[in-house]
Amino acid sequence: MLPLSIYFHWPFCASKCPYCDFNVHVNDAVDIARWRAAYLSALRHYARGYVGRKVTSIFFGGGTPSLMPPDLAADIIAEVRTLWPVDDDVEITLEANPTSSERQKFAAFKQAGINRLSLGVQALNDADLSFLGRAHDAGQALAAIETAKSVFDRFSFDLIYARPDQSLKAWEEELKRAAELAAGHLSLYQLTVERNTPFYLKHARGEFYLPEDGMAADFYMLTQDILGAAGLPAYEVSNHAAPGHESRHNLVYWHYGDYLGIGPGAHGRITSHNKVRYATRDHYAPEKWLQWVEERGAGAHEMEVLSDWDQGAEGLMMGLRLYQGINIAPFRQFIDLKAIDRLASEGWLCYDEGHLKLTPDGMLRLNMILPYLIKDETDA
Amino acid sequence: MKNKPETKPLEHIRNFSIIAHIDHGKSTLADRLIQSCGGLEEREMSEQVLDNTDIERERGITIKAQTVRLAYKAKDGIEYQLNLMDTPGHVDFTYEVSRSLASCEGSLLVVDATQGVEAQTLANVYQALDNNHEIVTVVNKIDLPSSDIENAKQQVEDVIGLDASEAVPCSGKTGIGIDNLLEAIVTKLPPPHKGDSDAPTKALLVDSWYDSYLGVVILVRVIDGYLKKGQKIKFMRAGATREIDRVGMFTPKKVMLDALGPGEMGFITASIKEISETRVGDTITDDKYPCDTPLDGFKPSVPMVFCSFYPVDQSDFEKLRDSLGKVQLNDASLHFEMESSQALGLGFRCGFLGLLHMEIIQERLEREFDLDLIPTAPSVVYKINMTNGEQIELYNPVDMPDVVKIKSIEEPWIKATIMVPDEYLGGLLQLCQDRRGVQENLTYAGDRAMLVYRLPLNEVVFDFYDRLKSISKGYASFDYELDGYGENDLVKLDIRVNDEPVDALAMIVHRSVAEGRGRQLCERLKELIPRQMFKIAIQAAIGGKIIARENVSAMRKDVTAKCYGGDVSRKKKLLEKQKKGKAKMRQYGNVDIPQSAFIAALKMGDN
Numbered sequence: 001m002l003p004l005s006i007y008f009h010w011p012f013c014a015s016k017c018p019y020c021d022f023n024v025h026v027n028d029a030v031d032i033a034r035w036r037a038a039y040l041s042a043l044r045h046y047a048r049g050y051v052g053r054k055v056t057s058i059f060f061g062g063g064t065p066s067l068m069p070p071d072l073a074a075d076i077i078a079e080v081r082t083l084w085p086v087d088d089d090v091e092i093t094l095e096a097n098p099t100s101s102e103r104q105k106f107a108a109f110k111q112a113g114i115n116r117l118s119l120g121v122q123a124l125n126d127a128d129l130s131f132l133g134r135a136h137d138a139g140q141a142l143a144a145i146e147t148a149k150s151v152f153d154r155f156s157f158d159l160i161y162a163r164p165d166q167s168l169k170a171w172e173e174e175l176k177r178a179a180e181l182a183a184g185h186l187s188l189y190q191l192t193v194e195r196n197t198p199f200y201l202k203h204a205r206g207e208f209y210l211p212e213d214g215m216a217a218d219f220y221m222l223t224q225d226i227l228g229a230a231g232l233p234a235y236e237v238s239n240h241a242a243p244g245h246e247s248r249h250n251l252v253y254w255h256y257g258d259y260l261g262i263g264p265g266a267h268g269r270i271t272s273h274n275k276v277r278y279a280t281r282d283h284y285a286p287e288k289w290l291q292w293v294e295e296r297g298a299g300a301h302e303m304e305v306l307s308d309w310d311q312g313a314e315g316l317m318m319g320l321r322l323y324q325g326i327n328i329a330p331f332r333q334f335i336d337l338k339a340i341d342r343l344a345s346e347g348w349l350c351y352d353e354g355h356l357k358l359t360p361d362g363m364l365r366l367n368m369i370l371p372y373l374i375k376d377e378t379d380a
Numbered sequence: 381m382k383n384k385p386e387t388k389p390l391e392h393i394r395n396f397s398i399i400a401h402i403d404h405g406k407s408t409l410a411d412r413l414i415q416s417c418g419g420l421e422e423r424e425m426s427e428q429v430l431d432n433t434d435i436e437r438e439r440g441i442t443i444k445a446q447t448v449r450l451a452y453k454a455k456d457g458i459e460y461q462l463n464l465m466d467t468p469g470h471v472d473f474t475y476e477v478s479r480s481l482a483s484c485e486g487s488l489l490v491v492d493a494t495q496g497v498e499a500q501t502l503a504n505v506y507q508a509l510d511n512n513h514e515i516v517t518v519v520n521k522i523d524l525p526s527s528d529i530e531n532a533k534q535q536v537e538d539v540i541g542l543d544a545s546e547a548v549p550c551s552g553k554t555g556i557g558i559d560n561l562l563e564a565i566v567t568k569l570p571p572p573h574k575g576d577s578d579a580p581t582k583a584l585l586v587d588s589w590y591d592s593y594l595g596v597v598i599l600v601r602v603i604d605g606y607l608k609k610g611q612k613i614k615f616m617r618a619g620a621t622r623e624i625d626r627v628g629m630f631t632p633k634k635v636m637l638d639a640l641g642p643g644e645m646g647f648i649t650a651s652i653k654e655i656s657e658t659r660v661g662d663t664i665t666d667d668k669y670p671c672d673t674p675l676d677g678f679k680p681s682v683p684m685v686f687c688s689f690y691p692v693d694q695s696d697f698e699k700l701r702d703s704l705g706k707v708q709l710n711d712a713s714l715h716f717e718m719e720s721s722q723a724l725g726l727g728f729r730c731g732f733l734g735l736l737h738m739e740i741i742q743e744r745l746e747r748e749f750d751l752d753l754i755p756t757a758p759s760v761v762y763k764i765n766m767t768n769g770e771q772i773e774l775y776n777p778v779d780m781p782d783v784v785k786i787k788s789i790e791e792p793w794i795k796a797t798i799m800v801p802d803e804y805l806g807g808l809l810q811l812c813q814d815r816r817g818v819q820e821n822l823t824y825a826g827d828r829a830m831l832v833y834r835l836p837l838n839e840v841v842f843d844f845y846d847r848l849k850s851i852s853k854g855y856a857s858f859d860y861e862l863d864g865y866g867e868n869d870l871v872k873l874d875i876r877v878n879d880e881p882v883d884a885l886a887m888i889v890h891r892s893v894a895e896g897r898g899r900q901l902c903e904r905l906k907e908l909i910p911r912q913m914f915k916i917a918i919q920a921a922i923g924g925k926i927i928a929r930e931n932v933s934a935m936r937k938d939v940t941a942k943c944y945g946g947d948v949s950r951k952k953k954l955l956e957k958q959k960k961g962k963a964k965m966r967q968y969g970n971v972d973i974p975q976s977a978f979i980a981a982l983k984m985g986d987n
Contacts, residue, residue, distance in 0.1 A: 368913035
């Protein structure tokens with residue numbers, strides 16, 4: 001029986017960051033009891049359909065789930081344990097912000113069952129934190145990192161780089177400092193401007209510039225070099241870890257395994273007992289999601305049956321993000337084999353005995369490589 | 381022939397056409413003549429009643445020759461039948477003009493009292509004189525404050541060499557002088573020269589068009605005998621026999637008649653479905669009692685300018701085919717043939733009388749048939765002399781034979797007449813020189829220069845007219861006639877993307893300008909082709925020799941930074957969009973070039 005991972009989406013933040021296009025809302029008066037009931041109800045709903053699957057990871061994302069009362073996390077984790085068998089080595093991650101008030105709750109979250117923390121640090125200097133609209137300063141970030149390291153065995157933090165006006169030199173120094181502070185895992189994202197964000201408008205107005213693609217590539221390569229030397233090689237496009245510290249939950253996404261998505265706007269991929277693969281999406285608006293769950297037990301707004309091509313394309317899209325690459329056997333019919341030769345001759349991928357993996361130069365071009373490599377739905 | 385129908389005697393008929401430059405008020409003048417003779421009531425007058433299509437009215441030009449019969453009671457007390465043919469003023473439609481002129485005995489030469497003689501007027505007057513026309517000069521727009529009647533007359537004498545002492549001043553707009561003009565038409569223009577009512581029917585097929593109610597309508601000028609309802613007629617050259625089901629005239633309203641007699645003009649219908657069955661210039665005679673020899677007729681129209689139309693949306697291809705067919709119903713001078721291009725898909729190679737004709741056809745297709753078109757660069761017909769002695773005509777640069785088999789290439793030349801105010805002369809001389817022109821003559825009429833240049837037609841189809849207008853701030857006028865073929869050092873310029881030629885961009889140019897054009901196109905394409913995963917090489921080449929090159933550098937980074945469980949669906953949608961976008965792309969080597977880049981490159985002549 002396939003293992004199962006579970007993602008919970010907590011859609012609230014204390015404030016909204018100008019670069020963020022996630023499903024996030026600012027609400028000071030969240031009715032905790034109602035949300036608790038809804039999460040538990042959704043879990044019970046899924047438990048009836050997917051009995052007996054062993055849960056290997058749980059992830060609380062958002063939003064800012066560290067704003068939740070720790071006992072809500074505890075109740076959810078306890079319910080999962082009641083409904084499904086849970087792996088002895090289960091990974092339970094919580095995303096957190098490094099403000100003082102949240103830092104004080106870290107121990108309580110550990111008590112609740114959280115065993116991995118992912119901290120949204122984003123930058124190690126005040127000026128950039130302020131540009132990014134973060135509610136914390138560098139001092140709070142360092143304090144939160146120290147607390148997190150002392151409380152949790154497994155811990156990661158995020159940084160955003162290739163910021164406007166950032167030099168390669170400045171990033172190199174910041175990154176080396178980050179490597180020293182890290183405890184086995186770092187997520188490093190290049191700043192991108194998404195539609196429907198305040199940054200989109202500012203960027204369109206020319207209020208700030210992002211590095212052009214050549215410079216962005218230099219940033220990426222520098223990051224690979226420095227963290228490789230620091231013993232934190234990339235295992236995915238933007239994720240670095242010392243061996244054994246990879247995020248097990250996120251690996252499920254990239255291995256295109258089964259996961260339930262619970263909470264407003266959460267997506268899931270789940271295989272039914274008769275081998276049909278579904279894509280689910282929960283209702284996007286928080287209030288609607290609550291009503292939906294209260295009326296029908298779960299919040300899944302859409303359930304789409306994934307075709308063979310859908311699964312092949314999604315599997316390749318996710319799998320090729322991993323530096324270890326993929327075994328192409330399940331994907332052979334969706335891949336243009338001539339394209340493999342062409343891409344290999346450019347030095348963008350390696351292909352050996354059915355195993356396909358991208359080089360760092362290939363990773364840089366993944367969005368262009370995918371449509372080149374994946375056959376049209378009509379030709380597959 | 382028994383029961384002779386009653387028609388006007390020859391001496392009471394006047395057939396005439398109007399010659400004028402665009403904007404000199406010809407159609408307004410015609411309107412006024414119609415109104416004065418009671419052809420239409422005041423309330424029925426829409427402006428420029430003879431210009432039937434929207435495009436004609438909007439652009440203020442006449443494309444199809446129209447004819448209208450007027451009844452004018454002259455001072456001598458006799459009611460005359462005046463058959464007025466409105467003729468196109470634009471250079472592209474010289475062919476239509478020659479048809480009109482051949483069916484008349486006289487012309488009104490209309491000159492704008494504020495402007496004077498223009499280049500096209502000149503050519504048309506000479507054509508009228510070639511047809512032995514009597515000419516009445518009309519100085520129009522005398523109501524305008526800036527009008528200068530004496531200057532206009534002087535120009536007619538200086539530039540054209542006609543006696544203008546008896547020119548009739550008038551205003552089509554206010555009606556001043558119209559009576560004098562009508563009187564001059566009757567007294568100065570001759571009646572039809574000959575016409576035997578007892579001879580077998582002999583009539584000239586002047587024009588034909590498709591009318592959705594009547595079917596094909598044939599405009600005729602009767603020489604001898606009669607055309608009557610129910611008569612069996614024969615088209616002498618086409619060889620077909622038909623029965624006339626309607627006979628009539630335009631006043632300009634359609635009025636049915638019993639017959640048309642010698643010297644008269646009018647229309648007939650004969651249950652003909654396709655315009656292609658009626659050949660303009662054919663002789664119509666009686667099936668049972670035919671005349672001995674047909675009339676000279678006209679030379680068929682020869683397309684001079686070629687370009688291809690491709691539908692932007694390939695699924696519109698069949699619609700384009702239908703639409704071209706429908707346009708051709710009323711415009712036999714349009715030629716088209718299917719072709720396929722790697723860059724643009726399926727389309728049609730079309731032949732036109734000239735650039736304006738091309739523009740009008742494109743506009744009709746887009747407006748009346750709601751098509752979105754990509755026109756390729758206009759080209760002309762080259763004659764290629766092969767080393768084996770054969771001569772082939774080249775209609776499309778893509779079909780150029782292998783250079784080693786070519787002995788020489790000939791291109792069509794024109795003789796251009798340009799009238800231009802003195803102050804812009806320098807700029808125009810430079811333009812003609814840049815376009816490989818050879819000056820033949822330069823004379824002055826007042827403060828205006830008349831330039832005669834020999835120019836290669838292919839230099840003229842490439843934005844010459846636009847340049848001329850912009851250099852002279854719109855004041856220069858231009859006319860041309862074909863002037864044979866001449867050998868020249870011409871080469872085929874290919875544009876290659878990643879070593880593959882882009883068929884739609886191939887062109888034939890003089891060797892001296894090839895490098896400049898090639899570089900310009902490469903630079904333009906570099907701007908237009910989006911960067912992608914692989915480097916893209918753009919080259920301009922003559923044969924195997926590269927004369928210009930540009931590179932579109934490869935994109936170094938494009939990867940989504942964050943991609944977790946919730947992003948899969950979004951990413952897949954993006955992938956599907958990229959895949960769909962690919963359908964609108966053309967593959968060159970290992971890269972996909974959006975069709976839009978080629979479309980934009982083809983518009984290069986615009987600036």
